[in-house]
Amino acid sequence: MAYDAVVLVSFGGPERPEDVMPFLQNVTRGRGVPPERLAEVAEHYLHFGGVSPINQQCRELLAAIREDFAANGVDLPVYWGNRNWDPMLADTVAQLRDDGVTHALAFVTSAYGGYSSCRQYQEDIAAARAAVGPDAPVIEKLRQFWDHPGFVEPHVDAVQAALGQLDPARRDTTRLVFTAHSVPTSMAANAGPHGGRYEAQLRETARLVAAAAAPDLPYDLVWQSRSGPPQVPWLEPDVNDHLGTLAGQGVTGVVVSPIGFVSDHLEVIWDLDTEARQTAKQYGLDFVRAGTPGTDPRFVAMVRELVRERTEPDGVRLRRRLGELPFWDTCPTVCCVPARRPA
Ligand SMILES: CC1=C(CCC(=O)O)c2cc3nc(cc4[nH]c(cc5[nH]c(cc1n2)c(C)c5CCC(=O)O)c(CCC(=O)O)c4C)C(CCC(=O)O)=C3C
Numbered sequence: 055m056a057y058d059a060v061v062l063v064s065f066g067g068p069e070r071p072e073d074v075m076p077f078l079q080n081v082t083r084g085r086g087v088p089p090e091r092l093a094e095v096a097e098h099y100l101h102f103g104g105v106s107p108i109n110q111q112c113r114e115l116l117a118a119i120r121e122d123f124a125a126n127g128v129d130l131p132v133y134w135g136n137r138n139w140d141p142m143l144a145d146t147v148a149q150l151r152d153d154g155v156t157h158a159l160a161f162v163t164s165a166y167g168g169y170s171s172c173r174q175y176q177e178d179i180a181a182a183r184a185a186v187g188p189d190a191p192v193i194e195k196l197r198q199f200w201d202h203p204g205f206v207e208p209h210v211d212a213v214q215a216a217l218g219q220l221d222p223a224r225r226d227t228t229r230l231v232f233t234a235h236s237v238p239t240s241m242a243a244n245a246g247p248h249g250g251r252y253e254a255q256l257r258e259t260a261r262l263v264a265a266a267a268a269p270d271l272p273y274d275l276v277w278q279s280r281s282g283p284p285q286v287p288w289l290e291p292d293v294n295d296h297l298g299t300l301a302g303q304g305v306t307g308v309v310v311s312p313i314g315f316v317s318d319h320l321e322v323i324w325d326l327d328t329e330a331r332q333t334a335k336q337y338g339l340d341f342v343r344a345g346t347p348g349t350d351p352r353f354v355a356m357v358r359e360l361v362r363e364r365t366e367p368d369g370v371r372l373r374r375r376l377g378e379l380p381f382w383d384t385c386p387t388v389c390c391v392p393a394r395r396p397a
């Protein structure tokens with residue numbers, strides 16, 4: 055297949071206070087998030103002047119990908135569009151069409167399977183193409199990359215750097231705490247072609263990062279940023295509750311590594327750097343938050359490698375991965391389908 059462009063597809067975030075509410079309405083449209091939760095999350099954004107860092111992080115990633123492509127002979131233009139805020143995907147797809155692009159590859163800033171992490175991106179790409187009309191380019195999502203060395207290795211280095219900030223005399227009572235965005239348990243159950251893949255992939259990434267960064271330390275995978283109405287069950291334990299449990303077990307310090315994410319966006323700088331740090335302080339735990347891949351050159355090179363897997367003849371042989379979980383390049387139609395809401 056001949057491709058003629060790459061699109062960076064991300065979540066999007068507001069960059070001024072007056073955009074916070076319209077952004078939150080875009081994110082939660084039809085998703086049953088109670089208004090109290092929205093008001094609370096709006097406060098998190100307003101705490102940072104209404105500016106989410108995610109768009110700037112995408113601009114930096116976009117620039118880094120373009121540089122990497124130029125330096126390595128990948129002659130494809132790179133575009134950027136978001137699911138929930140400007141630049142909106144539909145505008146980007148219209149630009150692709152105007153530029154004569156017919157067949158693009160999409161790199162999505164989420165490493166895992168599942169509805170929120172994968173299928174929803176594909177649905178929004180499809181909706182953007184439908185909005186543009188019959189001459190919209192075909193857009194194929196690149197594969198999930200939870201166990202790609204370009205994603206795992208920056209997390210490993212970040213965990214090691216974070217450990218270096220804790221008192222070595224207390225290493226015996228230090229714990230690695232990996233976090234990812236919680237999702238409803240029904241969504242977790244339906245993730246991937248045979249279910250359960252969001253959590254299974256995260257457990258594999260946690261295992262790989264822990265084994266390379268600090269094989270002597272125990273670790274856990276816990277959840278953050280729970281949303282939705284309280285009566286709907288989501289993955290647990292929440293990171294804040296877990297810090298209390300650890301303190302009760304004699305743990306003295308934690309490295310919190312957000313392996314669920316690729317950059318230090320709002321869910322990281324608020325939910326971890328502000329809230330979880332405060333929780334740790336209450337329990338007397340030392341707390342260091344490990345970084346995310348961001349524009350680490352290995353992560354940027356991974357994007358090129360994923361593209362080459364699709365553009366080179368027999369590109370599958372180029373596939374690099376550290377884990378053992380089953381794997382697919384293109385999602386089956388019946389994959390991560392949300393559980394039906396009661397009428
Ligand atoms: C799995 C997952 C990822 C990781 C995969 C990926 O990276 O895509 C992720 C990322 C992100 N989530 C983000 C922001 C939000 N997520 C929300 C709500 C929700 N997230 C969910 C799941 C996930 N979310 C779910 C199941 C909901 C409930 C509503 C629904 O069923 O869809 C809400 C609504 C308010 C609230 O209730 O929290 C906001 C504002 C931002 C941007 C941060 C910034 O601005 O810097 C990012 C990167």
Ligand SMILES: [Fe+2]
Nearest residue numbers: 170235279321
């Ligand atoms: Fe989210």
